[in-house]
Amino acid sequence: DGSGDYTSIQEAINQAKAFPYAKISIFIKNGIYKEKIIVHEWNSNLELIGESREKTIITFDDYFGKMGLGRNSTFYTYTLMVQADDTVLKNLTIENSSGEVGQAVALSVTSNRVAVVNCKLIGNQDTLYATGTGKQYYKNCYIEGTTDFIFGSATAFFENCQIHSKSNSYITAASTPKDARFGFVFSHCNLTAAESVSKVYLGRPWRIYAKTVFMNCSLAGHILAEGWHNWSKPEAEATCFYAEFKNSGAGAKTQSRVKWSHQLSRKEAKKYTIEHILSSTPPDSKKHWYENF
Numbered sequence: 001d002g003s004g005d006y007t008s009i010q011e012a013i014n015q016a017k018a019f020p021y022a023k024i025s026i027f028i029k030n031g032i033y034k035e036k037i038i039v040h041e042w043n044s045n046l047e048l049i050g051e052s053r054e055k056t057i058i059t060f061d062d063y064f065g066k067m068g069l070g071r072n073s074t075f076y077t078y079t080l081m082v083q084a085d086d087t088v089l090k091n092l093t094i095e096n097s098s099g100e101v102g103q104a105v106a107l108s109v110t111s112n113r114v115a116v117v118n119c120k121l122i123g124n125q126d127t128l129y130a131t132g133t134g135k136q137y138y139k140n141c142y143i144e145g146t147t148d149f150i151f152g153s154a155t156a157f158f159e160n161c162q163i164h165s166k167s168n169s170y171i172t173a174a175s176t177p178k179d180a181r182f183g184f185v186f187s188h189c190n191l192t193a194a195e196s197v198s199k200v201y202l203g204r205p206w207r208i209y210a211k212t213v214f215m216n217c218s219l220a221g222h223i224l225a226e227g228w229h230n231w232s233k234p235e236a237e238a239t240c241f242y243a244e245f246k247n248s249g250a251g252a253k254t255q256s257r258v259k260w261s262h263q264l265s266r267k268e269a270k271k272y273t274i275e276h277i278l279s280s281t282p283p284d285s286k287k288h289w290y291e292n293f
Helices: 009-014 070-076 274-278
Strands: 024-028 031-034 037-039 046-050 056-060 080-082 088-090 093-096 107-109 114-117 120-122 128-130 135-139 142-145 150-152 155-159 162-165 170-174 184-187 190-193 201-203 211-215 241-245
Touching (some): 009 046, 135 274, 201 211
Parallel strands (some): 037 080, 046 088, 056 093, 120 142, 155 184, 170 201
């Protein structure tokens, strides 16, 4: 409304100092911002903090068919793309409003040490593209979608998030690199679904070395007993790693899971702590990057 320093989020980002030594915070007032936004690689150490999660809404409506950029059009459909390291997104709703029209990304994160805290990620197919070889942390978030709505190659830790399925399909589609220790790890998350949804898989391998683990999560009855799908890639059954530990709820029927998935032992589960998964600072550091949230 003109009462702030800038009238668009992108304008504020563009005016931020490149590669700053100290954190730069951009406070975003309540409102609907119809923008396609990039946090560029040089805009590192940046915080985008909304006034409130429900009322600070960033929205756009690009989708695969609209882009017309060939077979890789999906990657251009983002509403918000983070290319910079050490980025924080907090108290925001990030939405792809194009509807059920195929692939349409709301949030794309390609960088390292990115924290997404108390945010709503709204979309259908391909809502969250968590990718690259960096570490990403999603805490207290609501993430919804239809098919493969959390996908990509990142090492990502999801803590205390609600993962909401809007159709009978697949939640995750990891493309974890072969040499990565971890892929997607969900800890103490709540898996819910729309009323008509009853047949959802926890994941399928976008690439054959996919790694996805659900631990101490509540799985509602929409999760299929077999749990996981091979995406018509029998060879992926030997190379991907799908596992669970101490999940609860009607969808946690571990005795019926596909034979090539895993139930972690107590000893194995100890490796899946936030420190093991997200640490990227020296062991003698006083505080890890993810401990600020």
